[in-house]
Amino acid sequence: MIVAAMLTLAVGTYLIRLAGPLLRTRITFPPGAERLLDVSAVVLLTALVAVTALTEGGGPADAARPAGVLVAGVLAWRKAPFMAIVLAAAATTALLRLL
Amino acid sequence: MLVCLAVGATAVSYGAISVASGLPFWFPVVMGTLVLAGSSEFLFVGIVGAGGSPVAAVLAGLLVNSRHLPYGLALPDVLGGGWRRWLGVHIMNDESVVFALTRKDPARSYWECGIGVLLCWPLGALLGAALGSAVSDPNDFGLDAMFPAVILALILPQLRDAKARRPALLGAVIALVCVPLLPVGLPLLASLGALAVVPFLDRTTVEQGQA
Incomplete structure (x- = not known):
């Protein structure tokens, strides 16, 4: 039963992934819509950052995680190396949880 | 690639959590390969582990993965043709989409990142499943801050x-x-x-x- 559920999720997810490229090749979008589609990925990803950084299971996350992500944001804005950004986020969050 | 290391680290906690909720060790590895969408897998394992119904777990997973539809619409032409296209669709995820949107060579970046995640996610899950309870609480190491930090760092050039x-x-x-x-x-x-x-x-x- 669990395996069937997992396979259903796998097939369903593949179909969701497939739908976008299929639609894009079949339909010609007007230039305005093309621009909307380009911005939509940035909007989604930014919302994903906000939701995963700030919330946990429908409520607010503990303060340590947003603090870590904030440090990452500041470092990224100042064009720090990628490795430093990601490690600083994890280290900040881990240290705050230790306190 | 650094993104893949971060993905692998998250996968270790995913594998450990799956085994801790009573699933066999191969389960997170197979699901990681076939579904290849981390947040939906965490949710699936969480619901099943808490005794929830598999149907609810599938529906919740599909809902979380619904963002891949607009991703696919926004994705530049990076998939190529023939059999590559079918694999290219499968490796569409948060990280590979950001790479395709932000790098100078979208197709190459998309594929490198996508294949990297396809390898690191299941391998990390396998490691986590093997370590099992030895990884007591992955959040102690701040791993939960890594995913939003990775996406934020990658998307920031666009936000300028x-x-x-x-x-x-x-x-x-x-x-x-x-x-x-x-x-x-x-x-x-x-x-x-x-x-x-x-x-x-x-x-x-x-x-x-x-x-």
Whole structure:
């Protein structure tokens, strides 16, 4: 039963992934819509950052995680190396949880 | 590649959590390969582990993965043709989409990142499943901050452009407001409501340009 559920999720997810490229090749979008589609990925990803950084299971996350992500944001804005950004986020969050 | 290391580290905690919720060690590895969408797998394992119904776990997973539909629409032409296209669709994820949107060589970046995640995610899950309870609480190491940090670092160059930043920030606010109100996954789709302001922003920019 669990395996069937997992396979259903796998097939369903593949179909969701497939739908976008299929639609894009079949339909010609007007230039305005093309621009909307380009911005939509940035909007989604930014919302994903906000939701995963700030919330946990429908409520607010503990303060340590947003603090870590904030440090990452500041470092990224100042064009720090990628490795430093990601490690600083994890280290900040881990240290705050230790306190 | 560094993104893959971060993904692998998250996968270790995913594998450990799966085994801790009573699933066999191969389960997170197989699911990691076939579904290849981390947040939906965490949710699936969480629901099943808490004794929830597999049907509910599938529906919640599909809802979380619904963001891949607009991803696919926004994705530049990076998939190629023939059999590559079918694999290319499978490796569409948060990280590979950001790479395709932000790097100079979209197709190469998309494929490198996508294949890297396809390898690191299941391998990390296998390691986590093997370590099992030895990894007591992955959040002690701040691993939960790594995923948003990775995406933020990758998407930030796009956000320097005000025309993308304004709808993106508005979308983030909409999603956050919706989190307590809607099931997981839907707040992300709701963020797309921010696209309604894009035509107005573009118009203002044009007028300013003419003035």
